[in-house]
Amino acid sequence: MSKIELKNVTLNYAERKSVFTALDDVSFSVKAGEFVSIIGASGCGKSSLLSLLEGLNFPTQGVITIDGQEITGTGEDRAVVFQHYSLFPWMTTRGNVIYGIKQVNKKLTNQELTAIADDYLEKVGLSGFENKYPLQLSGGMQQRAAIARALAMSPSILLMDEPFGAVDAKNRKILQELLLELWENSEEKKTVVFVTHDIDEAILLSDRIIMMTSNPGRIKKEIPIDFPRPRTGSHLLESKKYLNFRKELLATFFNDISEKIGGEEVAL
Amino acid sequence: MKDKLKKQLNITNLLFIVFLLIQLLPEQYSKETYEINIIIFVIGIQVIYLLLSFLNKKEEKMETIQDIIAISYLLIIIWQLLTSKSAILNELLFPAPGIVIEQFIADLPKILEGIQSSIFIIIQGYLLALVTAIPLGLAAGWHIRFGNSFLYVSKFFGSIPPIVYIPYAIALLPAFRDASVFVIFAASFWPILGATMAGVFNIEKKILDSAKTLNVGKLSMLFHVMLPAALPEILMGCSQGLGISFILLTSAEMIGGKTGMGYYIKYYSDFGDFTRIVVGIIVLGVVVSILTYFFNLLQSYLLRWRQ
Ligand SMILES: Nc1ncnc2c1ncn2[C@@H]1O[C@H](COP(=O)(O)OP(=O)(O)O)[C@@H](O)[C@H]1O
Numbered sequence: 001m002s003k004i005e006l007k008n009v010t011l012n013y014a015e016r017k018s019v020f021t022a023l024d025d026v027s028f029s030v031k032a033g034e035f036v037s038i039i040g041a042s043g044c045g046k047s048s049l050l051s052l053l054e055g056l057n058f059p060t061q062g063v064i065t066i067d068g069q070e071i072t073g074t075g076e077d078r079a080v081v082f083q084h085y086s087l088f089p090w091m092t093t094r095g096n097v098i099y100g101i102k103q104v105n106k107k108l109t110n111q112e113l114t115a116i117a118d119d120y121l122e123k124v125g126l127s128g129f130e131n132k133y134p135l136q137l138s139g140g141m142q143q144r145a146a147i148a149r150a151l152a153m154s155p156s157i158l159l160m161d162e163p164f165g166a167v168d169a170k171n172r173k174i175l176q177e178l179l180l181e182l183w184e185n186s187e188e189k190k191t192v193v194f195v196t197h198d199i200d201e202a203i204l205l206s207d208r209i210i211m212m213t214s215n216p217g218r219i220k221k222e223i224p225i226d227f228p229r230p231r232t233g234s235h236l237l238e239s240k241k242y243l244n245f246r247k248e249l250l251a252t253f254f255n256d257i258s259e260k261i262g263g264e265e266v267a268l
Numbered sequence: 269m270k271d272k273l274k275k276q277l278n279i280t281n282l283l284f285i286v287f288l289l290i291q292l293l294p295e296q297y298s299k300e301t302y303e304i305n306i307i308i309f310v311i312g313i314q315v316i317y318l319l320l321s322f323l324n325k326k327e328e329k330m331e332t333i334q335d336i337i338a339i340s341y342l343l344i345i346i347w348q349l350l351t352s353k354s355a356i357l358n359e360l361l362f363p364a365p366g367i368v369i370e371q372f373i374a375d376l377p378k379i380l381e382g383i384q385s386s387i388f389i390i391i392q393g394y395l396l397a398l399v400t401a402i403p404l405g406l407a408a409g410w411h412i413r414f415g416n417s418f419l420y421v422s423k424f425f426g427s428i429p430p431i432v433y434i435p436y437a438i439a440l441l442p443a444f445r446d447a448s449v450f451v452i453f454a455a456s457f458w459p460i461l462g463a464t465m466a467g468v469f470n471i472e473k474k475i476l477d478s479a480k481t482l483n484v485g486k487l488s489m490l491f492h493v494m495l496p497a498a499l500p501e502i503l504m505g506c507s508q509g510l511g512i513s514f515i516l517l518t519s520a521e522m523i524g525g526k527t528g529m530g531y532y533i534k535y536y537s538d539f540g541d542f543t544r545i546v547v548g549i550i551v552l553g554v555v556v557s558i559l560t561y562f563f564n565l566l567q568s569y570l571l572r573w574r575q
C-alpha cells in the first residue's frame with residue numbers, strides 16, 4: 001500500500017464572482033520512505049497541493065489518504081518546513097524545537113526536552129546557537145533550525161515547501177546535502193514530499209520528480225530518478241548521464257512554459 | 269588623561285559653570301527664595317554626573333544622561349533668570365526654584381502618600397483592564413467573524429473621550445477610590461482591547477499555519493502563539509492606556525478626590541498657593557516620566573526577539 005495517495009483531486013478557490021481551479025484532477029501516490037519532488041513554475045499550484053497534504057485545506061473533489069486513512073486535518077505523522085515563518089520569532093532556536101517536541105510528547109521533563117532539542121540542533125550544525133532568536137540568524141540557519149524542529153517531532157512524513165528558495169546559492173547547496181545526509185541516515189526512512197522550482201535540486205534529492213503545469217494545476221509527467229545514492233552535487237555534475245538527463249528534463253519543462261503566453265520565471 | 273579632560277569640555281559642564289556664575293547676581297524677589305536649595309541640588313547632580321562619566325564606559329548611554337542633565341540645567345537657569353534673578357515674572361505666580369524645593373521637602377510625607385494612593389488606584393484599574401481586555405481581544409481575534417463586528421464596537425467605545433465616564437462612575441460608585449479604579453479600567457480597556465484584536469488580525473498567516481501543522485492545542489495557540497505574535501501591537505495599546513489613565517486619574521482627583529497629586533494641586537490652587545501648584549506639577553511630571561521609563565524597559569525586554 002502506498003504511504004500517500006491522491007485520487008482525482010481537484011481544488012477550487014472561491015473568488016468574489018468566479019471559481020478558480022488551482023488543481024485539476026491530480027492523482028499520484030508516494031511509497032513509504034520515498035523522496036518525491038514536485039516541480040513547476042510559480043503559481044502552478046505546488047503550495048496549494050502541499051496545503052492539502054498538510055491538512056490545512058481540503059480538496060473540492062477527490063480523496064487523499066495517508067496509510068489508507070483519509071486526511072481530516074493536520075497530524076502528528078506529518079511535519080512541515082515552509083520557505084518562511086516556520087519558526088516562531090519570539091522563541092529561541094532551542095525554544096522552537098522544544099515547543100515542537102512538546103506537541104507530540106507531553107510527558108518529557110524539561111531536561112529531556114533540552115537534551116533532545118540540542119541533539120537535533122547539533123545534527124543540523126547549530127550547536128552554539130541554541131539561545132539565539134530566529135531573527136538573529138541568517139536565512140540558511142533559520143531553515144536548519146526549522147528542519148531540526150521538524151525531525152525532532154519524529155514524523156513519518158516530511159512536507160517541505162521550497163524550503164531553500166530564499167537561501168543564497170552557496171548555502172542552498174550545503175543545505176541540500178545536509179538534508180540528503182539526514183534523510184539517508186535516519187533509522188526509519190521518512191517519506192518526503194519536497195516542493196521546488198529548481199531542477200538541479202529536484203534531481204539531486206529525489207527518487208521521483210512530479211512535474212506540474214499551470215492553469216489549471218495538473219500533473220504533466222512523472223520522472224523516476226535512478227542515479228545511485230548516496231549522491232553529492234559534485235559527483236552528479238561530473239557524470240555525462242546526468243548532463244543529458246538534465247537537458248531532457250529542461251526541454252520538457254520549457255516546452256510547457258513556452259506553451260503559455262508570458263511564461264513565468266524559473267530558477268535553474 | 270588629556271583625552272578625559274577634553275571629554276569634560278561639553279555643554280553640560282559649561283551650563284553648570286553658567287549656573288554657578290548666575291548665583292553671583294543679586295536677588296530681586298522680596299520674599300526669602302531659599303536659593304541655597306537649588307545650588308545644593310544642582311551641585312549634587314553635577315557630582316553624580318561626574319562620577320558616572322568617570323566610571324561608565326558605555327558612551328551611548330552616557331550621552332543620553334548628559335543631554336538630559338544639560339536640558340535640566342538650562343531649564344533651571346532660565347527659571348532662575350526669569351524669577352528671583354530679575355523679577356521679570358510676577359513673584360506671586362512664579363515661585364523661584366529654591367522655594368519650590370523648600371516646599372517640596374516640607375510637604376514630602378503628604379506628597380508620598382498622594383503618589384502612593386494614585387499609583388495603587390492606577391495599578392488596580394489598569395491590571396483589571398489588562399487581564400480582561402487581552403484574553404477577550406485574543407478570543408475575539410480567534411473568531412474572526414465575531415471579531416470583525418466587534419472591532420467596530422471597540423472602535424466606537426474607544427473613540428469616546430473616557431472623561432465622560434467620570435460623572436457616571438462617581439454617581440454609581442460613591443467611594444472615590446472605587447469610582448477612580450472603574451474610570452481607569454474603562455479608559456484603558458478599549459485601547460488595549462482594540463490593539464489586541466488588531467494585533468491578532470495582523471498576524472502573518474504563515475505563522476498560524478505553522479502552528480496548526482504542529483497540532484498546537486487551543487489554549488497554547490492563544491497564549492503561546494497569538495499572544496506573543498500580537499504582542500508588539502498589544503504593548504502599543506497598553507502604553508496608550510497607561511497615558512490615558514494618568515490624565516484621567518489626575519482629572520478625577522481634581523474633580524472629586526481627597527487624595528493624590530490632582531487633589532493636592534486643586535486644593536492649593538483654591539488658596540492661590542502657586543508654590544505648591546508648581547511642586548505638584550513637577551512631581552506629577554517626574555512620576556509619569558519614571559513610570560514611562562520602566563514601561564519602556566519592560567517593553568524592550570518583552571520584545572527582545574525583534575532584532
Ligand atoms: N487562498 C487562495 N485563494 C485564491 N487563490 C489562491 C489562493 N492560494 C493560491 N491561490 C492561487 O492558486 C494558484 C496556485 O498558487 P500556489 O499553490 O501558491 O502556487 P505555487 O506554490 O506553485 O507558486 C495561484 O494562481 C494563486 O494565485
Ligand SMILES: [Mg+2]
Pocket residue numbers: 046047048161
Ligand atoms: Mg508556493
